[in-house]
Amino acid sequence: DTDGDGLNDDVEIRNATSPDKRDTDGDGLQDILEIPFFVNADGAPSFGGWMLPYAYNATNGAVAVTRAWSDPLQADGDGDGLTDLFERTRLTCPTCAPWADPEHPEVYNPNIWNLSPVALYVEDDTVDGFVAPGESVVYTTTTENNLGSGQELVGELSLSVPNGVNGGPLAAPVNIANGERASLVSNLSLGGQNSATYDFTSHTQLTNFFETRWTWERSSSTSNGILRDSLLSVAVAPVSGWNGSHLVVTREQASGNSAIVAYIIDDDGSVVESRELKAPVAGHDASDPDVACNAEGVCLVLWGDYSIVNGNMQIRVTGMFLNKSLTIGDLLFFNQPTSAQTVGIQNVSVASNGSDFMAAWGRDVQTSVQYTRIEYAPVTVANGAEPTRELGVPGGLQVAAVASYGAHYTIAWTEGGIIRWRRIAQDGGSPDNKVYWIYGDGWPRADGAKRPPVLAYDEISGKTLMAYRSQTNELVARFASDDTADPFTLATEGVDGTDVTVALTADGENGGWIAAWTPRGGGRAHYRAISPAGALRGDIEELDQTALTTLALICNRPRPLVDLLLNEDAGATVFADSSG
Known part of the structure; x- marks a missing residue:
């Protein structure tokens, strides 16, 4: 492949x-x-x-x-x-209503010619298409918005004219509501004394289609208490087959010691059940956790564990499977492939391909100097953690992140002002054996650590998006297909200091992504949507909570592989195939 x-x-x-x-x-x-x-x-x-x-x-x-x-x-x-x-x-547009008029539905098939929903008409003020040399003509280009109900048409009308034709205007912006028209009226003079034939070409271009078709349906927020004194970090994943819709995993603090806590959350935000996965113990600690779940409802929770064993501090990456409940299972321990002393675990990250998992992290080690090893390990439900592999050995405190992209994974890591990433298969190998890189970084934390770039894979477009801190301290994003495309800016204000938290998730209902972030030092969380093409959908919005210091983000309506709409009555056990 x-x-x-x-x-x-x-x-x-x-x-x-x-x-x-x-x-x-x-x-x-x-x-x-x-x-x-x-x-x-x-x-x-x-x-x-x-x-x-x-x-x-x-x-x-x-x-x-x-x-x-x-x-x-x-x-x-x-x-x-x-x-x-x-x-x-046209099937996933939030404001489209293809069956609003059942007699004339808006059904768009890529194999059948459809009337353009952005109609284009041209006309001139001549009687029969002829004008005397040296005279003028009024040439009008008109577009009509026949898009779905409620959608604006934002774009540009333009006219291309050949040599020998002067005048204008040759372009005009368009911003019209559904059912309305807009026109570009061009006054043109045809020079010369001899007869000639002139070809004009009119264009209509949707310059901001993805943005103008985007609206938010906002719901009220729900607040829940936590088990311990204070909340330090949060991770979330949608679940299948559980007695709730989401699994939330947190790092909480009690008397200066860290606990890893899991919560089952329902669709309305209420807590169904909670349980400590790691209790707070004096002298012990834990890194921020991460969680991912497969299609069968098996979830892998991951954290960096700091424990005292026989009087010595033992630091290692630790995991736990949760299968459709918060029943505590056996711990998974990831081997450390070198004998160098481990002095810290930076940002554990885990993703699922729908069946199994991939984990990645930065491990700080101490020899004559301190440096970071970027490591990863495949994890299968059947066999647990496989041997740990190494991706890079950058200096200083560096971090890594992992995301699934269909058949494989993308692992990205920082390296002193550079972000590198590589595609990794479930067996641990690299399908293209290539390392991509760009200038950029994660976000510094007040405690001296760093938060990594964030990754998310969109199944509809088949693209992985990466959001990170640019060289000018802006929040930017780019596609991870290669390292040649230009990034685009998500936010410029409030993201240039320490303790900026950024979250990114794919929008499985509409395609594209949702990004959210808390500004430096905490405050109101902001969010915005991104189309599969990289266009920004709508304006930056903000939540009404004023003191957020950490956040996680997920969309829980994935695109179905098969969508069966059945006509049989409830309780039926035999179904007719009417798919055609």
Whole structure:
């Protein structure tokens, strides 16, 4: 799998896609989402495509769906002027109502020509398309917003004219509501004394489509007490098969000692159950924890453990599996591959590929000087922690983070003003054997440690986003597909000091990501959305709590592999296949 997109090279060759390019046709949908059913080398089936609603039953409100695939070799396979990505996102637009008019539904199939929802018309003030040499003509370009209900159209109208034609304007901004029109009226003079034919080309460009279609539906906040005296850090993961919707893991302090505590949280924010995974003990300590859960409801909690054993301080990375409950299981211990003395664990991080897990951390060691080893280890539910591997040996206190990206993982780490990252397979190997790097860093903490860059993988676009601190101390983000693309800025204010906490999660319902952060020293948390293309959706929003010092972020509505909308009555045990 040369390009690391989850498609083995032989599958790409059979489908004529590029084995070293994740998105062969450049339409914003990765090849793995556009190729129909295939079985990869690991034996796992993949259906590709997405579920397309095509018929509406006004009596019971049911919508029939079928699976649709787009062409991985053409950005607009049906030639209707709408890219495959655009047609795909019409199903996830928060304000779209495709069945608002059941007689004329807005169904967008990437294989069937659709009338453009951004219509374009041209006209001139001549009688028959002729004008005398040296005379003028009024040429009008008009666009109409036929997007889904409630969506603005923000963009630009422009006109390209050939040599010998003068005048203008040749461009005009557009910002119109649904059902409205906007026009570019150009006064043009045609020079010369001889007859000639002139070709004009009109364009309409959506310059900010992803932003203008974004709105927040905000709910009230819920506050819960903690088991110990003060809250130092928090991590969260959505769970399946539990008696709640989320698993929250915290580091809390009691009389100067750290405890690791787990909470089951319901959809309304209420605490269903809580339990200490590590009790506060005098002389013992723990690092900030992390948690990830697989599709079966098995969760792995990870932390750096500082314990006194036989009178000596023992520092190691420790984990615990939780299977659909807070029943305490056996501890997992990760081996330390060198004999150098461990003096600290910096930022443990864990991610799941849906079945198993990958853990990463920075281990501070002391020889003649102090430096950090960036280490990682695969973890399987069946066999636990596998041998620890090493990624780098930078100087000073450095940190690492890990995120799943479909078939593999991305592990990023800091190295003195540089961020490096590498793709790692579940077996611990690297599918492309390449280390990427950029200038940037994590966020310093008041205690002298550092918070790492953050990573999140979006299943809909097949992209991993990384947010980090730029050289100018701004909060920026970039795609982790390579190290050549330019970053884009998420925030410039309040993120240039110590104790800035940043969280990032994929939006499995709409595609893209949500980023949130607390400003230096704590305060109101801010957040914003990012589209799969990297466009910023909407403005920066803030929570109403005024003294937040740490945060975690998750979206708990993942994109389904199969979405079955059944017409049978409740309690039925036999179901008819009406998918077509």
